[in-house]
Amino acid sequence: MxxxxxxxxxxxxxxxxxxxxxxxxxxxxxxxxxxxxxxxxxxxxxxxxxxxxxxxxxxxxxxxxxxxxxxxxxxxxxxxxxxxxxxxxxxxxxxxxxxxxxxxxxxxxxxxxxxxxxxxxxxxxxxxxxxxxxxxxxxxSVNEFPQQFNNSFPKLIKVVENRKNDTPVFSIFPYLIDADIPTPQLKDFTYTVKSSNGQNDGTPWFYIPIASSDNLEVKASPDFDQLHKNNMTILSLTVVVKANDESGFEINTTLQIEIVDVDDLPPSFQYPGCQNNCSVTPYEAYTGPSWRGPLKVQPTDIKAKDQDSIGSAIKYSIKQSPNNYHSSFEIDQSNGAITQIGDVLTVNVLTIVATEDTTNGFSQSATLLIRLSNDSSYLPEASKMNDDSSKLKLIAIVVGAISLVIIGILIFLVIFVYKRTKKKMTVVPKEQSPDTTVEELVSDRPSTVDEKVNNWKQTIDPLQWPTVTSRRQQLDPLHLRDESTETEESSIKKKKPRKKKKKLMEIFDGTKQYDGKADIEFYMEQNKKKIKRSTKSKNKRPETGPLFVKSD
Known part of the structure; x- marks a missing residue:
């Protein structure tokens, strides 16, 4: 217990x-x-x-x-x-x-x-x-996977020249991907750019001012024209992105930047000794007081060019002068050709203006000195060539017209000869039975002359056989037929020319006597409405209208 x-x-x-x-x-x-x-x-x-x-x-x-x-x-x-x-x-x-x-x-x-x-x-x-x-x-979270640039990351971006400093031109973070969860944020990375160790290094013009920001900005405004001279219109730099955590993952890629030209320069007149925009333009031309037509400009034709790579179209004009001197000349807007349209009595200077056909409408001016000369050498070669060409054209037209006439005559002769050679006369019966066919005539050809004659007689009416009727014992002439016109020669009757009788005009004034009965009613009427015909004529003449004879 x-x-x-x-x-x-x-x-x-x-x-x-x-x-x-x-x-x-x-x-x-x-x-x-x-x-x-x-x-x-x-x-x-x-x-x-x-x-x-x-x-x-x-x-x-x-x-x-x-x-x-x-x-x-x-x-x-x-x-x-x-x-x-x-x-x-x-x-x-x-x-x-x-x-x-x-x-x-x-x-x-x-x-x-x-x-x-x-x-x-x-x-x-x-x-x-x-x-x-x-x-x-x-x-x-643990950064287990390194960040990457996605497939949409551009290898080349375009930036217009003259962009202001510190202006963003590209953002990097939207092109990053990361397999980690949660997805990294903008603040989880550090962004920098460095030289690509190439000839066209872009770091003097572009940079990332804040490492925690992904914005690529303009460091110094690029000038296309200056870069173009050095063959550097496409710049290159390396973009670096590094993770801020203990992993320290870092990636980089190359980014190219193309500098795009904009309309920022006026046009420049092109002539010997001036490569770019020159302040003085020594154009001059000689003319006569009353000359009308184009002028020959020296040392070269008036021509301006857009200094930008855009290549804008140029329009030419003449600036108004105080003394209205410019009204004697006109200029072609498209090519700058000068034409004199009025009298020129003094030596003076024209101001030629070249304007770009753009929104900005940049322009440049040049001077043209007009000199007077009595020598006809001021006539431009182009005008002389035009006169020569006009004469050549006229000669060519005349030669062409003559050639056409000759060709027409030759064609007419060929047709005429062809028709003449085609006409052949053949012997045929005067009348042939309508029931006789070609097959019957061709079949069973006779071998002898007699058989041929008999057969021929059987096909022709006996009444039409040729008989000896003349004194010289000759047969009647054969009936010939023209194959081209299908007419028989016998039907053509030779008629002798008749001398036409000169008919006298019928005058019914009582001075001449005519055979026949007198029509009393005709002579009694005041107004003659009936036609008085000659009784000598067998065939009645057609009515041509009433004949009026006034009775005394």
């Missing part, structure tokens, strides 16, 4: 000791523990009594409750190990197993519905107080 009492005593005292120590052990467990997403192994250790019993369960991922999803809850708990050692001084250990809490892992991306930030657990020690405790594991 005593032994049983002691056993119960010790059991009860041991249990009460355990029950009393659970609350102390739970209070030693940290409520919040941060860990890197790549961490594996022990999170924390707590000394406890080896005889105590403990439980733990995952309750939340971020702010999402997973206690109602037992399958998900079990998968989360499988990433951890909550154990107590069996040593005298036991340790309660909370570990992460080999599979880390990688934020880029699809399981954690789905479980956290985005980025994995924290996991909640509930830990309990069995005892009289039996007080559970909520703990959290905070997952910190």
């Amino acid at each position: 005593f032994r049983e009492f002691l056993l119960v005593y010790f059991v009860l005292t041991g249990v009460s000791k355990v029950l009393c120590d659970c609350g102390t052990y739970i209070s030693n467990i940290p409520e919040v523990t941060p860990v890197n997403e790549t961490h594996t192994g022990v999170i924390w250790n707590v000394t406890v009594d080896p005889s105590t019993n403990w439980t733990f369960h995952a309750t939340k991922v971020n702010s999402y409750d997973i206690t109602t999803n037992l399958n998900l809850q079990l998968k989360v708990e499988n990433y951890f190990n909550f154990t107590i050692s069996s040593d005298t001084s036991a340790f309660l250990s909370f570990k992460i197993l080999n599979n880390s809490l990688d934020k880029e892992d699809m399981f954690w991306r789905n479980a956290s519905r985005g980025e994995l930030k924290e996991i909640h657990f509930k830990v309990n020690c069995f005892g009289a107080d039996n007080v559970p405790k909520d703990i959290r594991i905070i997952i910190e």
